[in-house]
Amino acid sequence: MYDIIIIGAGPGGYVAAERAGQLGKKVLLVEKEELGGVCLNRGCIPTKTLLNSSKLYKQAKGPAPYGVHAEDVTFNWDEAMTWKKKVVKNQRNGVAFLMKENGVEVLIGKALLLEGKKVRVDNKIYEGQNIIISTGSSNFIPPVPGADGSNVVTSREILELQEIPKSLAVIGGGVIGMEFASLFSNLGVKVSVIEMLDEILPMMDKDHARVMRRDMKGIDFHLSCRLEKIEGTSLIFSTNGKRETLEADLVLMAVGRRPNIYGLERIGLDIDKGQIVVNERMETNLPGVYAVGDVTGLSMLAHSASRMGEVAVNNICGNRDRMRYNAVPWAVYTSPEAAGCGMTEAEAKASGRKVKTASVLMKHNGRFLAEHGKTAVGTCKVVVDAETEVLLGVHLIGGISSELVAGAAAMIESELRVKEIKEIVFPHPSLSEVIRDAVWAIDR
Amino acid sequence: MYDIIIIGAGPGGYVAAERAGQLGKKVLLVEKEELGGVCLNRGCIPTKTLLNSSKLYKQAKGPAPYGVHAEDVTFNWDEAMTWKKKVVKNQRNGVAFLMKENGVEVLIGKALLLEGKKVRVDNKIYEGQNIIISTGSSNFIPPVPGADGSNVVTSREILELQEIPKSLAVIGGGVIGMEFASLFSNLGVKVSVIEMLDEILPMMDKDHARVMRRDMKGIDFHLSCRLEKIEGTSLIFSTNGKRETLEADLVLMAVGRRPNIYGLERIGLDIDKGQIVVNERMETNLPGVYAVGDVTGLSMLAHSASRMGEVAVNNICGNRDRMRYNAVPWAVYTSPEAAGCGMTEAEAKASGRKVKTASVLMKHNGRFLAEHGKTAVGTCKVVVDAETEVLLGVHLIGGISSELVAGAAAMIESELRVKEIKEIVFPHPSLSEVIRDAVWAIDR
Numbered sequence: 001m002y003d004i005i006i007i008g009a010g011p012g013g014y015v016a017a018e019r020a021g022q023l024g025k026k027v028l029l030v031e032k033e034e035l036g037g038v039c040l041n042r043g044c045i046p047t048k049t050l051l052n053s054s055k056l057y058k059q060a061k062g063p064a065p066y067g068v069h070a071e072d073v074t075f076n077w078d079e080a081m082t083w084k085k086k087v088v089k090n091q092r093n094g095v096a097f098l099m100k101e102n103g104v105e106v107l108i109g110k111a112l113l114l115e116g117k118k119v120r121v122d123n124k125i126y127e128g129q130n131i132i133i134s135t136g137s138s139n140f141i142p143p144v145p146g147a148d149g150s151n152v153v154t155s156r157e158i159l160e161l162q163e164i165p166k167s168l169a170v171i172g173g174g175v176i177g178m179e180f181a182s183l184f185s186n187l188g189v190k191v192s193v194i195e196m197l198d199e200i201l202p203m204m205d206k207d208h209a210r211v212m213r214r215d216m217k218g219i220d221f222h223l224s225c226r227l228e229k230i231e232g233t234s235l236i237f238s239t240n241g242k243r244e245t246l247e248a249d250l251v252l253m254a255v256g257r258r259p260n261i262y263g264l265e266r267i268g269l270d271i272d273k274g275q276i277v278v279n280e281r282m283e284t285n286l287p288g289v290y291a292v293g294d295v296t297g298l299s300m301l302a303h304s305a306s307r308m309g310e311v312a313v314n315n316i317c318g319n320r321d322r323m324r325y326n327a328v329p330w331a332v333y334t335s336p337e338a339a340g341c342g343m344t345e346a347e348a349k350a351s352g353r354k355v356k357t358a359s360v361l362m363k364h365n366g367r368f369l370a371e372h373g374k375t376a377v378g379t380c381k382v383v384v385d386a387e388t389e390v391l392l393g394v395h396l397i398g399g400i401s402s403e404l405v406a407g408a409a410a411m412i413e414s415e416l417r418v419k420e421i422k423e424i425v426f427p428h429p430s431l432s433e434v435i436r437d438a439v440w441a442i443d444r
Numbered sequence: 445m446y447d448i449i450i451i452g453a454g455p456g457g458y459v460a461a462e463r464a465g466q467l468g469k470k471v472l473l474v475e476k477e478e479l480g481g482v483c484l485n486r487g488c489i490p491t492k493t494l495l496n497s498s499k500l501y502k503q504a505k506g507p508a509p510y511g512v513h514a515e516d517v518t519f520n521w522d523e524a525m526t527w528k529k530k531v532v533k534n535q536r537n538g539v540a541f542l543m544k545e546n547g548v549e550v551l552i553g554k555a556l557l558l559e560g561k562k563v564r565v566d567n568k569i570y571e572g573q574n575i576i577i578s579t580g581s582s583n584f585i586p587p588v589p590g591a592d593g594s595n596v597v598t599s600r601e602i603l604e605l606q607e608i609p610k611s612l613a614v615i616g617g618g619v620i621g622m623e624f625a626s627l628f629s630n631l632g633v634k635v636s637v638i639e640m641l642d643e644i645l646p647m648m649d650k651d652h653a654r655v656m657r658r659d660m661k662g663i664d665f666h667l668s669c670r671l672e673k674i675e676g677t678s679l680i681f682s683t684n685g686k687r688e689t690l691e692a693d694l695v696l697m698a699v700g701r702r703p704n705i706y707g708l709e710r711i712g713l714d715i716d717k718g719q720i721v722v723n724e725r726m727e728t729n730l731p732g733v734y735a736v737g738d739v740t741g742l743s744m745l746a747h748s749a750s751r752m753g754e755v756a757v758n759n760i761c762g763n764r765d766r767m768r769y770n771a772v773p774w775a776v777y778t779s780p781e782a783a784g785c786g787m788t789e790a791e792a793k794a795s796g797r798k799v800k801t802a803s804v805l806m807k808h809n810g811r812f813l814a815e816h817g818k819t820a821v822g823t824c825k826v827v828v829d830a831e832t833e834v835l836l837g838v839h840l841i842g843g844i845s846s847e848l849v850a851g852a853a854a855m856i857e858s859e860l861r862v863k864e865i866k867e868i869v870f871p872h873p874s875l876s877e878v879i880r881d882a883v884w885a886i887d888r
Contacts, residue, residue: 011872022888040810044873049814053510060504060514066497067524070504070514080511087814094808303872310866321867329871339871364538366484370493370531403844406868406876407851413868414858422754423765424850424857427773427783428455428747429488432850444466 002028004316005119005128007111008260010037011302012134012293014095016309021102023317028128029104030111030121035095037136039302041088046159047179049087051333053080054186058335065373075187077164084159115267117288130288130316133264133276134309137257137294142171146230152251155180161250165189169235169248171227173200175332177254178212182334185218192220192246194227194237203330205344205381208397215336215377222246259295273297280322282312290316304328327413331402336377339405342393342412345383354386358441362398365437366429372399380434384442389417391439399431408435418442446472448760449563449572451555452704454481455746456578456737458539460753465546467761472572473548474555474565479539481580483746485532490603491623493531495777497524498630502779509817519631521608528603559711561732574732574760577708577720578753581701581738586615590674596695599624605694609633613679613692615671617644619776621698622656626778629662636664636690638671638681640699647774649788649825652841659780659821666690703739717741724766726756734760748772771857775846780821783849786837786856789827798830802885806842809881810873816843824878828886833861835883843875852879862886 004020006013009031017029034041053075060073099106109121113133119126139154141147155176168184170177173195185191193200200221201209213221222244225237235246259275270277270285275297282290290312293305307323314321329341348355362368362378372378378398385392394408411421421439426432448464450457453475461473478485497519504517543550553565557577563570583598585591597605599620612628614621617639629635637644643653644665657665666688669681679690703719714721714729719741726734734756737749751767758765773785792799806812806822816822822842829836838852855865862883870880 039872045810045814048811048873052815053512056508056510056512060512064500065523065527065530066500067520067522067527068497068500068504068517069520070517072513072515074513076511076513078511079509083509083511083814086509086818087810090813090818091810301872303869306872307867307869324867328869331871331874366489366531366535367492369534370489370527371496374530374534400844400847402871402874403847403876404850406848406870406874406879407854409870410851410854410858410860410865410868414854414860414864416854416858420858421854423751423768424854425747425751425772426850426853427775427846428483428745428750429492430775430846430850432847435850 002026002128004130006132008134009035010136011039012305012309015306016313017104018098018102019313021104027104030107032110036092042156046084049084051183054183058186132312133291134293135260135295137259140256140258165250167248168250170252172254194222194225198224205395281315327409329405329409336398337401338397339401340395341405341408348383348392356384356386356442358438360437367431380438382438446470446572448574450576452578453479454580455483456749456753459750460757461548462542462546463757465548471548474551476554480536486600490528493528495627498627502630576756577735578737579704579739581703584700584702609694611692612694614696616698638666638669642668649839725759771853773849773853780842781845782841783845784839785849785852792827792836800828800830800886802882804881812875824882826882
């Protein structure tokens, strides 16, 4: 009998296992593939590693007002892939070490959740006082004719490419699609993006999404388009009833991910629209059964999954905790990067609030100018509740946005007001000052 | 009659002028040289611009597991200096624009503060309801024989060098000294640092300072050394009574900066140890006369000066405000970078507190490994009050520490406790996660 059996060792499952182990619980962590889940093995970590390589290449090829010159800048895909594999392996070993250090029992095998908080793995039955389902999600392949072609891949296969494609069509302008579009565009590949909606990256401030799209000059965008079929290297799609064709050697399907709920319906678990229903304590309708991460469909981000895992473990251990989504940051590691936390202006208004906003351009920031040059795009926009003056959202594009947004998350989670943020001292010169400057620009 | 006359247009003075202008005050800003002061023209901004160039060069020359290759990497000092000048000019124009936008009157000339809140500039007298003294500081040249040699420079002259020196001796291992040591070491110059104390960078956690020093393999450190004299390119110094000599084409004097108080003693201003005495409202002993920034000697950092300027203006305008130093971050833009905010472990213990600390290595962070490689140094250390669990300090070395520390400043200023920080969601994968991980490592 285990205190907790956790199904799935992604950032929801392994973090929950680590925290529960720290608290002295007897934990079994079951994983069907590899420790770290999609994020570590076939998602965030390998993508960001390759994106970094592609950014270094783009930077080395680009204009250099900084005084550094290099001849014959080349990119070696094999080396970049080898480095990616090393990073992934290192992180996976790190998770294995954490599990060992915290006394977590790890079992590699396919788990089937049975009634009565029993789990079957390889015909053996394990029993837990509590269950945490963190089975994650899988790439969704839309039922488009030709989507099963040999040149059609998902994020999983594109991370194992033997060589750089000559041209790439990305179906879906969400985070996954845009990151791969940016990665290959940085490497000089002809990239097209086909998006059903009228703008890429729907969670972003619309103005920022437009800035990003316009700055990605090497990418050919087709918005408000529906893919009709794929015939070999030809993609047929329609825009407002008009039919168009484009050619691409490789097609990346990035239209979304679906929670992994196979086999979970049978035991009476409340599942709605393909997602396990949970409350803010991460409890499902079955007593002692929790669900965290992508399988809940609530916030399909690695760090949300980790926090949900912590909430589930805290509640299991009698430390009341609840999941909040208002201060969950997101980041897109494209060139340019973008990140945000909290409500966009549109979301805040839609929620019925009166809001005040302010934007500052990063090019007015000394460090940004010094390190990114005069033509780099960059903006920081803040959204504040006009009545309470509480910070509701921070939205960044440009520079190292993905590293600045944690500070914004701390401020939003702490429900700081404009006056309080004005009293925080930011280091000068740093790009982080754009958040302070944007807050000061409110009411100006 | 002005509402406020501000003497000195550095980050203390120009920010005070901007805020006061925004609040509708009639402001005169007097500057003897250029808008932006030392920080913008001859300090932070030009130094960080050149440091960035040197880091790009070092990176391009270094090992590249990332798959990017370049031949014949060269550094063009003239171009780097041209870029530095452009950045400085751009920022200076930005300050001029801000002054105009906020209705601040700018006067270039040498100001002499007279009794009765009168200021003389070029034989004309101006009168203010309030005065803000933000005259900054100047490099201190110690009375060492030979310190007036033609190859001995301060940070001011070294930023105007026509060419890269063959060898450089830096006198003083503080922030200014270490940044120039790192800059020229990155460019391949033989650099020696002579420091009187037994460790460089005294505000840093001792362990971090040692890590930094050991990681700077190209620099020859002489600690606990006293410079005795300079004879041309020979520097004679003593260590524990033993006399040694080293050769260097160029000598940088970076032993400290002294507040600019010339002429201020005459009017009855309370000056102690060469610094203008102020209270937490930035008031001097003379009613209506405030002092902010380096001239107070309290926290010789650009962002401290700006915040002090804001505090002075708020108090002048009847909005009570007080300067606090417990959450003022600092950053050193060396390779590796370092930054910190709040108390070090040693400071917290010296204050009589019981403390808990935890450190995490950045190499366990996925993004750090992916972008900085396996051999890069990096640590995040947190210091917490053992009784209240309030975060007292965050200390970083490695990666983009200087950009992560603003988030730490927000948490320390907000007096967050361990439990509250654990509930903040940090984006994954990002280097910023090291702060969260270090907080989670407490009590483990």
